Amino acid sequence: MVKIKFPDGNVKEFESGVTGMDIAKSISHKLAKEVLSISVNGVTWDLTRGITTDSEIKLYTWDDEEGRHAFWHSSAHLMAEALQAIYPNIKFGIGPAIENGFYYDVDPGEGVAIQEKDLAEIEKKMLELARKNEEYCRIDVSKQEALNHFSSLNETYKVELINDLEDGTITYYRQGDFTDLCRGPHLPNTSYIKAIKLTSVAGAYWRGNEHNKMLTRIYGITFPKQKMLDEWLVMMEEAKQRDHRKIGKEMELFMFSQAVGSGLPMWLPKGAMLRDRLEAFLRKVQKKYGYQQVITPHIGNVNLYKTSGHFQKYGKDSFQVITTPQEGEEFMLKPMNCPHHCEMYKFKPRSYKDLPVRFAEFGTVYRYEQSGELHGLTRVRGFTQDDAHLFCTPDQLKEEFKKVIDIIFTIFKALSFDNFTAQVSLRDPNNKEKYIGTDENWEKAESAIIEAAAEKGLKTTVELGEAAFYGPKLDFMVKDAIGRKWQLGTIQVDYNLPERFDLEFTGADNQKHRPVMIHRAPFGSMERFVAVLIEHTGGKFPLWLTPDQVVVLPISEKYNDYAQKVVNFLNNSDIRTVLDDRNEKIGRKIRDNELKKIPYMLIVGEQEMNENKVSVRRQGEGDKGSMTTEEFAEMINKEVEAQLNSIYNE
Known part of the structure; x- marks a missing residue:
C-alpha cells in the first residue's frame, strides 16, 4: 500500500x-x-x-496550466504523427507546448515545402488519428538505445539532442506509428483531442541559431470540445481587430522604417502625445511618492556592464560600438539603466538619514532581438523603460516594496486593467549557478517579496527559476478585455548590485552599511505597454489620455470657417481638437473618424453656425444632441477632471 x-x-x-x-x-x-x-x-x-x-x-x-500543457504537448505529437504519414521523408526537431497551443519544428525533406494551404489536410489527418484512440505509451531506454533507434531512422536532429543529454535513462513516447524523444507528460490517449486548428507556418532556425538550417515551424491549438475551439476562433477574430499594429497605423501613432532599421519604432505626433501624457501621469504619481527624475546617456563603457554582470549575462544580445578607436575604449549601447543609477548613487556620501533614495528615468535601452522575433511594439530592439531604482536600508525594504505595489495599483486602476494576478519569481534551487549573490541575500530578498505581497492582499503564484539573475521579483499579469494574459509591471529586490558597485551609507552607529536596491518598472516598457493598452481598449483610450479628444466635421466647405472657429475655441480651452475639412460627404467623414477612435465628433452646418452650437456624437454611442460650444467645453473638461480626480485622489 x-x-x-x-x-x-x-x-x-x-x-x-x-x-x-x-x-x-x-x-x-x-x-x-x-x-x-x-x-x-x-x-x-x-x-x-x-x-x-x-x-x-x-x-x-483543463482549468490548470499543467493540464493544458499535457493536452497541447500530446497534440504536438499527434501533429507529428500526421506529418509523418503525409511527408514520408520528414525529420523532426522539437515540438513543445506553448502558452496557447503548440508547435513543431520540422525539416520536410529536400524540395518539399509545407505551406498554409497544406494545413487543412494535416488537420484532417490529425482528427482521423485522434479518433483511433491511440495510447500515449511511455518507454524507458538507455542513451545508447535512444541513439541507435533514432540513428536507424536517420533522425539527425533527435540524435543531436540525445548526444547533449547526460548518460542515464531516457524516455520515449509512442502513439500509433510515431515515436518521439520526450520527457512527457502526455494524455492517456488521443481520443481526448476533439477539435483542432493549425494556425500558421513560419521559419525557425534549428535550436534558435541563425547559423543552423532553417526549419519549418507549424503552430496549432487543440481543445477537448468543438465549442471551445469555436469560441477561441471568435476571440482570435476580435484580437485581429484589436491588433495594435493595425490600430496604430489607423490612428497614426507609430511607424517602422527599414531605412532606419528593424525593431526601432518611431513615434508619430499623435503617438508622441499619447506617450507624453502617460509619462506625465506616472511622473505625477511618482512625485507623490518622493521620486527624483534623472537622465543618463544612451551608451556606457563596457566595464560598467562587466561590473554589474550584464555583459557576462547579456553581452551577446547587446549592441557594441567602438567610439574612441585612438584610446581603444569600448562602449555599448545601454542595455540596462541600473548600472548608471548605481554610479549616480555613488556621486556623494550617503547617510541613513538620506535614504530611501529613489531615482526615476524614462530611459531608452537597446537589446538585440533576432529579426524573426520582432513583433510590432511588443518585441523591439530599442525601447524606453519607465525605470526607477530605490536605494534603502534593510529595515525600509518591505515598506518601500509595498509603496511600489501601490503605484502599480494606481496605474492599473487608471487604465482599467481590473483583472490581474501577481507572480513571485524565485531562484531555481537546483540551478543556483545561474544567479549571482549569496544564499543569505537571496533568502532575505525572497522573504521580503513574499511578505510584502501578502500584506497587500495580493493573490500570488510562485514560479521557480523565473527570477532575474541578480534577484527575485514580483511580476504582474493582467488579463485584457478579451481574456488574453500579459505580463505588465515588475518589481525586483537586489542585494547583489550594491555589493558589486560597493554602494554604502553611514548608519546611525556611524559605521558603513550596504543599501538594498529595488528595481521597478510599472509599465515595463513604454512600447510594450502602449501595445497592450491599444489591444485592451481597442484604441478607445480614456478621454484624459487619448491624443485627439474631439474632431470637428463641417457638413460642407461653406461651414469650414465656423468649424475652424470651434476648433480654435476648444483648443484654447485645453481640449485636444482637430478639424476634418476634407471635401467628402459627412457620412464618410463620420465613418473615417470612427476608425480613428476619436471620442467626440462635432457636426456643424447652417443651423449650428446660426445658433453658435455644435451637434455632438459620442464614439460608439451616436447622436447626443446639440449644445453651445461653451457648454460642450465645460462638459468635456468636467469629464476629464472627474477621471483624473478618481485616479489621483484615491
Whole structure:
C-alpha cells in the first residue's frame, strides 16, 4: 500500500502502482472524465503512470496550466504523427507546448515545402488519428538505445539532442506509428483531442541559431470540445481587430522604417502625445511618492556592464560600438539603466538619514532581438523603460516594496486593467549557478517579496527559476478585455548590485552599511505597454489620455470657417481638437473618424453656425444632441477632471 496526500491535507491509502486516473475515478466519475495530468511530489506525470511510494499529489484539469500543457504537448505529437504519414521523408526537431497551443519544428525533406494551404489536410489527418484512440505509451531506454533507434531512422536532429543529454535513462513516447524523444507528460490517449486548428507556418532556425538550417515551424491549438475551439476562433477574430499594429497605423501613432532599421519604432505626433501624457501621469504619481527624475546617456563603457554582470549575462544580445578607436575604449549601447543609477548613487556620501533614495528615468535601452522575433511594439530592439531604482536600508525594504505595489495599483486602476494576478519569481534551487549573490541575500530578498505581497492582499503564484539573475521579483499579469494574459509591471529586490558597485551609507552607529536596491518598472516598457493598452481598449483610450479628444466635421466647405472657429475655441480651452475639412460627404467623414477612435465628433452646418452650437456624437454611442460650444467645453473638461480626480485622489 502507498499513502497518497491530497492538496487539502487528507491522506488515503491505495494499492502500490495506483495511477492518477485510478485516484480520479475513486473521487468522482466527473473528475475522471476531466482530469488530464497529475503532479506527484511536485513533478507532473502521466495519468497512466503507476505510483509506488508515499506521495503528495494534485490532479490537473483543463482549468490548470499543467493540464493544458499535457493536452497541447500530446497534440504536438499527434501533429507529428500526421506529418509523418503525409511527408514520408520528414525529420523532426522539437515540438513543445506553448502558452496557447503548440508547435513543431520540422525539416520536410529536400524540395518539399509545407505551406498554409497544406494545413487543412494535416488537420484532417490529425482528427482521423485522434479518433483511433491511440495510447500515449511511455518507454524507458538507455542513451545508447535512444541513439541507435533514432540513428536507424536517420533522425539527425533527435540524435543531436540525445548526444547533449547526460548518460542515464531516457524516455520515449509512442502513439500509433510515431515515436518521439520526450520527457512527457502526455494524455492517456488521443481520443481526448476533439477539435483542432493549425494556425500558421513560419521559419525557425534549428535550436534558435541563425547559423543552423532553417526549419519549418507549424503552430496549432487543440481543445477537448468543438465549442471551445469555436469560441477561441471568435476571440482570435476580435484580437485581429484589436491588433495594435493595425490600430496604430489607423490612428497614426507609430511607424517602422527599414531605412532606419528593424525593431526601432518611431513615434508619430499623435503617438508622441499619447506617450507624453502617460509619462506625465506616472511622473505625477511618482512625485507623490518622493521620486527624483534623472537622465543618463544612451551608451556606457563596457566595464560598467562587466561590473554589474550584464555583459557576462547579456553581452551577446547587446549592441557594441567602438567610439574612441585612438584610446581603444569600448562602449555599448545601454542595455540596462541600473548600472548608471548605481554610479549616480555613488556621486556623494550617503547617510541613513538620506535614504530611501529613489531615482526615476524614462530611459531608452537597446537589446538585440533576432529579426524573426520582432513583433510590432511588443518585441523591439530599442525601447524606453519607465525605470526607477530605490536605494534603502534593510529595515525600509518591505515598506518601500509595498509603496511600489501601490503605484502599480494606481496605474492599473487608471487604465482599467481590473483583472490581474501577481507572480513571485524565485531562484531555481537546483540551478543556483545561474544567479549571482549569496544564499543569505537571496533568502532575505525572497522573504521580503513574499511578505510584502501578502500584506497587500495580493493573490500570488510562485514560479521557480523565473527570477532575474541578480534577484527575485514580483511580476504582474493582467488579463485584457478579451481574456488574453500579459505580463505588465515588475518589481525586483537586489542585494547583489550594491555589493558589486560597493554602494554604502553611514548608519546611525556611524559605521558603513550596504543599501538594498529595488528595481521597478510599472509599465515595463513604454512600447510594450502602449501595445497592450491599444489591444485592451481597442484604441478607445480614456478621454484624459487619448491624443485627439474631439474632431470637428463641417457638413460642407461653406461651414469650414465656423468649424475652424470651434476648433480654435476648444483648443484654447485645453481640449485636444482637430478639424476634418476634407471635401467628402459627412457620412464618410463620420465613418473615417470612427476608425480613428476619436471620442467626440462635432457636426456643424447652417443651423449650428446660426445658433453658435455644435451637434455632438459620442464614439460608439451616436447622436447626443446639440449644445453651445461653451457648454460642450465645460462638459468635456468636467469629464476629464472627474477621471483624473478618481485616479489621483484615491
